[in-house]
Amino acid sequence: MSSTEERTLSDYRRREQSITLSPLETQDDRSGEHDELLTLNFGPHHPATHGVLRLLVTLQAEIVRDIKPIIGYVHTGIEKTAEDKAYWKVIPIVERMDYLSYYFNAMAYCGAVETLAEVEVPKRAQYLRVIHLELNRIASHLIWLGTSALDLGAVSIFLYCLRERELILDLFEMSSGARMHTRYFQVGGVIEDIPAGFESKLRKFLEIMPARADEYGAILNSNEIVLQRLRGTCPLDADTLLGLGVSGPLLRAAGNPWDLRKADPYCSYDEFEFKIPIGTVGDNYDRFAVRLAEIYESVHIIEQALDGLPEGPHITEDRKIALPPRHELATSMEALIHHFKLVTEGMRVPPGEVYFPIESPRGELGCYVRSDGSSKPARVHMRDPSFVNLQALAPMVRGSYIADMIATTAMLDPILGGIDR
Amino acid sequence: MPDATGLELLAAELGDAALETVYFRDRATVVIDPAKIRAVLAALRAKGYTFLASVHGVDYYPEGPRLGVMYELLDMHKVDRITVKLRVPTDAPSVESVTNATTEDPGWPTANHQEREVYDMFGVVFEGHPDLRRILMPEDYEGHPQRRDFPIGGEPVIFTRDEAGLLESRIEEGTGA
Numbered sequence: 001m002s003s004t005e006e007r008t009l010s011d012y013r014r015r016e017q018s019i020t021l022s023p024l025e026t027q028d029d030r031s032g033e034h035d036e037l038l039t040l041n042f043g044p045h046h047p048a049t050h051g052v053l054r055l056l057v058t059l060q061a062e063i064v065r066d067i068k069p070i071i072g073y074v075h076t077g078i079e080k081t082a083e084d085k086a087y088w089k090v091i092p093i094v095e096r097m098d099y100l101s102y103y104f105n106a107m108a109y110c111g112a113v114e115t116l117a118e119v120e121v122p123k124r125a126q127y128l129r130v131i132h133l134e135l136n137r138i139a140s141h142l143i144w145l146g147t148s149a150l151d152l153g154a155v156s157i158f159l160y161c162l163r164e165r166e167l168i169l170d171l172f173e174m175s176s177g178a179r180m181h182t183r184y185f186q187v188g189g190v191i192e193d194i195p196a197g198f199e200s201k202l203r204k205f206l207e208i209m210p211a212r213a214d215e216y217g218a219i220l221n222s223n224e225i226v227l228q229r230l231r232g233t234c235p236l237d238a239d240t241l242l243g244l245g246v247s248g249p250l251l252r253a254a255g256n257p258w259d260l261r262k263a264d265p266y267c268s269y270d271e272f273e274f275k276i277p278i279g280t281v282g283d284n285y286d287r288f289a290v291r292l293a294e295i296y297e298s299v300h301i302i303e304q305a306l307d308g309l310p311e312g313p314h315i316t317e318d319r320k321i322a323l324p325p326r327h328e329l330a331t332s333m334e335a336l337i338h339h340f341k342l343v344t345e346g347m348r349v350p351p352g353e354v355y356f357p358i359e360s361p362r363g364e365l366g367c368y369v370r371s372d373g374s375s376k377p378a379r380v381h382m383r384d385p386s387f388v389n390l391q392a393l394a395p396m397v398r399g400s401y402i403a404d405m406i407a408t409t410a411m412l413d414p415i416l417g418g419i420d421r
Numbered sequence: 422m423p424d425a426t427g428l429e430l431l432a433a434e435l436g437d438a439a440l441e442t443v444y445f446r447d448r449a450t451v452v453i454d455p456a457k458i459r460a461v462l463a464a465l466r467a468k469g470y471t472f473l474a475s476v477h478g479v480d481y482y483p484e485g486p487r488l489g490v491m492y493e494l495l496d497m498h499k500v501d502r503i504t505v506k507l508r509v510p511t512d513a514p515s516v517e518s519v520t521n522a523t524t525e526d527p528g529w530p531t532a533n534h535q536e537r538e539v540y541d542m543f544g545v546v547f548e549g550h551p552d553l554r555r556i557l558m559p560e561d562y563e564g565h566p567q568r569r570d571f572p573i574g575g576e577p578v579i580f581t582r583d584e585a586g587l588l589e590s591r592i593e594e595g596t597g598a
Contacts, residue, residue, distance in 0.1 A: 245473060245474065246531075264500050353479070355448070381477045383474065
C-alpha cells in the first residue's frame with residue numbers, strides 16, 4: 001500500500017470514528033433475544049430522506065432507539081457568498097437555499113434589507129407578493145404531499161400533485177420569465193407588474209385547486225394503509241416542540257395556533273381573512289391534515305388579494321433603491337446616472353442589523369442582515385425552519401417502528417437545501 | 422417589540438449583566454456580558470420570552486471584540502421579540518452553552534444545532550454543549566469559513582485527476598491529517 005492510499009484511508013476512518021455513538025440510551029432494558037442494538041446507516045442517498053439527509057439509526061429489532069442526523073452534504077456556502085455580492089445580487093443566491101420555497105427566501109431577505117434601508121413598499125407590490133408567496137406555499141405543499149405519499153406507497157398522488165404544481169410554475173413563468181428561482185421580488189417591490197392574461201389564468205387555477213385538493217383528501221383519507229401509518233404515530237406535544245424551536249405546520253399540528261401571518265403580520269397579511277388550521281394530538285395524521293387544509297386557506301388568500309389588487313406602482317419610486325423605468329433612460333440624465341450607479345455599485349444601506357421573520361411553508365424563516373454601510377451586506381444569515389425542525393425528528397421517532405420513522409421524516413418536510421445552505 | 426422605554430426598563434432589571442441597549446428600526450437589542458448568558462436568558466424566560474427563535478453568529482471584523490452571538494427571543498403571548506447579543510474576542514471565543522438543562526433552568530434544546538453551526542462557522546466554543554462538533558463543514562475541515570478574514574475561493578477544488586498530487590503536497594506540508 002502506498003503512502004497516499006494509507007493517508008486517504010486513515011482520513012476516512014478518522015472522520016467515521018469521530019461520530020460518537022456512545023451516549024445512546026435504551027429505555028427498554030429487558031434482556032431477551034432482541035436486546036442487541038444495531039446501528040444502521042440510512043442515507044445520504046436514499047429516496048425516503050427527501051434529499052441528502054443521512055441518519056445514523058440505532059435499532060433494537062425493528063424499534064428505533066435513537067437517531068443522529070448528519071447533515072452538510074449540500075452545504076454550498078451561500079451565506080459566505082452573499083457577503084461578496086451587492087445587495088440586489090444576493091436575492092438569486094438566497095433563493096437557492098430552500099429550493100421549494102424560493103419566494104419566501106427572497107421575501108425574508110428583501111424584508112430585512114427594506115427594514116434596514118427604511119424603504120416603503122407600495123401596496124400593489126405587497127399584494128403581488130402575497131399572491132406569489134401563497135402560490136409558492138401551495139406548490140411547496142404539493143411537492144411535500146406527493147413525495148410523502150410516495151414514501152407511504154401511494155404513487156399516483158405524486159403524479160397528480162406535479163400536475164397542479166405545473167400550473168403554478170406556468171404562472172410563475174408568466175409573471176417573471178422563470179419557473180423556479182424567479183428573482184421576482186426586489187428590494188422595494190417586485191421586478192415587473194403581472195402581464196395581461198395572468199389574472200384570468202390565475203382565476204382558472206384558483207377554481208381548479210380546491211377541487212383537486214378535495215380529491216387528494218378523498219384518496220388518502222380513504223386509504224387504510226395511509227391512515228394506519230399516519231394515525232397515532234410519532235406524536236410530540238406542543239411544549240416539547242416549543243423547547244426544540246419548532247414552528248410552522250408541525251407546531252400547529254400539535255394544537256398551537258402560532259402563525260406569523262396572523263400574529264405579527266407583514267406584507268399586508270392583516271388585510272386578508274383566513275383561518276389557521278390546527279391539529280389536536282400532533283401525530284403524523286395531524287401534520288398531514290394541517291398542511292392539506294393550508295392549501296385551501298392559501299387559495300382563499302390569493303382570491304382576496306386578486307380581488308382587492310390596488311392600482312399603483314409595483315416597486316418603490318426611490319431611485320437610490322430601485323432601477324428607473326426603461327423609458328426614462330432615453331430622456332433623463334439623472335435616471336441614467338441612477339441606473340449606472342445601481343447596476344455597477346448597487347444600493348448603499350445604512351449600517352445596522354435586522355432580523356426579519358416570516359412564515360414559510362415549514363415555519364419561521366428569519367433573515368438576519370447586518371450592514372456596515374457599504375454596498376455589500378456584512379452578514380446574511382437565514383434561520384431556516386428545516387434546520388431547526390430537524391432536531392425534533394429524534395424525539396419524535398424514539399421508541400417507534402422504523403417504518404414510522406420513514407413516515408415521520410416525510411411529515412417533517414425537511415428541505416436539505418435549506419438545512420445545509 | 423418592547424418600545425425604547427420598555428427596553429431600558431428591561432435592561433435595568435437585568436442589572437450589570439446588560440452592557441448596552443440598542444433600539445433600531447423598532448427592534449430591541451440588549452448587549453450583555455458574555456459570562457452571564459444563561460442567567461440573562463433565564464431572566465427573560467421568566468418575563469415571558471419563552472421561545473428561542475434563533476441563535477446565530479456574526480463577525481464584526483475589524484472592530485473588536487470581533488465575534489458576536491445573537492439570541493432571538495420571542496414572547497408568543499405578547500407577540501414581542503428581543504435580541505440578546507454578546508461579543509467575544511477571537512483569541513478566547515468561549516461562551517457558556519445554553520442547550521443543556523441544569524438544576525435551576527430547563528435549558529434551550531433548540532440551541533443544540535444552532536450553537537454547533539456558530540462553532541463551525543465562527544469558532545465560538547460553547548462550554549458545556551453536549552456534542553460540539555462541526556455540523557455543516559466536513560469533520561476534518563480547518564478554519565472557520567464565515568469569519569470575515571477567511572478568503573472566498575481559498576479552497577483548492579479536488580478533481581480525481583489531481584487528487585493524488587494534492588494529497589501528496591498536503592502530506593509534505595504536514596497538514597494532511
